[in-house]
Amino acid sequence: MPEGDSVYKEARRLEPELKGRTLLRGELRVPAHATDDLSGHTVTGLDTHGKHLLTRFDSGLTLHTHLKMDGSWSITRQGKRLPRNLLPDVRVLLETDRGTSVYGLSMPVVELIRTSEESEVVGHLGPDPLRADWDAREAVARLGREPERPFVAALLDQRNLAGLGNLWVNELAFLRGYSPWTPVGEVDLKATVALAVRTLRHSALVPGAYQVTTGRNRRGEDHWVAGRAGLPCRRCRTPILVVAEVPGDPDRRRTWWCPRCQPGPGPDR
Numbered sequence: 482m483p484e485g486d487s488v489y490k491e492a493r494r495l496e497p498e499l500k501g502r503t504l505l506r507g508e509l510r511v512p513a514h515a516t517d518d519l520s521g522h523t524v525t526g527l528d529t530h531g532k533h534l535l536t537r538f539d540s541g542l543t544l545h546t547h548l549k550m551d552g553s554w555s556i557t558r559q560g561k562r563l564p565r566n567l568l569p570d571v572r573v574l575l576e577t578d579r580g581t582s583v584y585g586l587s588m589p590v591v592e593l594i595r596t597s598e599e600s601e602v603v604g605h606l607g608p609d610p611l612r613a614d615w616d617a618r619e620a621v622a623r624l625g626r627e628p629e630r631p632f633v634a635a636l637l638d639q640r641n642l643a644g645l646g647n648l649w650v651n652e653l654a655f656l657r658g659y660s661p662w663t664p665v666g667e668v669d670l671k672a673t674v675a676l677a678v679r680t681l682r683h684s685a686l687v688p689g690a691y692q693v694t695t696g697r698n699r700r701g702e703d704h705w706v707a708g709r710a711g712l713p714c715r716r717c718r719t720p721i722l723v724v725a726e727v728p729g730d731p732d733r734r735r736t737w738w739c740p741r742c743q744p745g746p747g748p749d750r
Contacts, residue, residue, distance in 0.1 A: 483548040485531050485644020486685040486692065489611045491554050492527045492534055498556055498581045499524040499536065506576035509544075511591045519544075519575070519593075530603045530612065531643030537596055545602050546573065547590035555584045609643040610678040611685055617678065621670045628666025631746075633736060635665040642674065644681055647734045648707045652694040653677055654738060655705045660745025661736045706737040714739040724748040 507519020522538040529535070536544040546552070552572075557563055559580030563571070573585030585591065594602060607623050608616045623641040635641060636650040645653075654661045657673055683690050693703045695715065705715060710723035719741040727733035736748065 483532065483550065483552065484646035484649055484692075485529070485609060485611060486681050488529050488532050488534050488548065489644075489685045490691065491548075492529045495536075495554060495556070495583060496527050498583060499575065499577065500526055502577035502579060502581075504575055505578055506574060506582075508574040509591055509593060510572050510574070511588075514591065514593050517593055524575075524577075530609050531606050531639050532646070533603050533606070535599060535603070541596050543594050543596045543599055544573070545590070545592040545594055545599070546585060546588055549589045552588040552590075553586045555586055557582045557584070606639050606643040607641045610681050611644060615678070617671075617674055620674050624665055624670050624674070629664050631662040632659050632665050632668055633661040633734070636673075636677070637734065642677065645677060648692060648704070649677070649681065651707045651737050652705055653680070655743060656680075656694070658743060660743045660747070661738050662746040662748060664746075706739060708737070710737060714742060717741045 501524065503523045504519050504521065507522060509515070509517055509519070519538070519542075522540050522542070525537045525539050527534065527536050532547055532549075534546045534548075536546070538544070555563060555567070563582070563584055567584075567586060570586040571584050572588040572591050573583070575583045577583075592602065608614070608620045620642045624635050626641075627635065632654055633650045636645050636653065637647065651661065653673065653676060654663075656676060657668070659668055680694065684692050689698055694705055694707075695703055697703060706721050709721045712721055713719065714721055717739065719739055721737055721739055723735065723737045726735040
């Protein structure tokens, strides 16, 4: 699932291919920027904040992208081509002076903005554990502003803590032993934020640990509750429950939990 750790890892993968390179071809295949040409621009760096990627150029412009659920990045090196069946999905094409091409596929958010105005697209975001300016106190304070809000909804709100997606908040609720619908005011926020930081950083920075929450990276053994509806809890053997998301309601995403290991309010709270 594309979450903060996903975007951070993608930025680190793209960085050696783009940073310091001048574009021989730079196309944004979206209506708002169909006539913009980035050829001749040099990439000065890539930065992330939560699930947002900021690719900066020496011209004072920034390419802002967001993967949401369907976007992805692909790299082809000199002499190689993107498979023909993927060409209709290209939204970003950056060809560098070393012959490498970077493609943004099925990218739902593609914006070209002034670097000085990046705050307009990421300024609303809360602290990000993967950034150098991470502020744990601020994250705790933001999460505590709405004490009646359900645990998972508060953690999913990127204005509180940037980078946690549905997989992480479900796994964190299990690891902390809270029902997903526990009012966030009844939660030990300091301990929860500390665990979120540790797990997200481990996922992003440790090889082989990407989005593994159980310590076992074998397929089917990597999560405690996420994606395991009807299967026995790894701790108590109680069947894992799931409730479907409510379309259009960002606070009611698909949620998995163990009713025994996570006592408390249910989804009808």
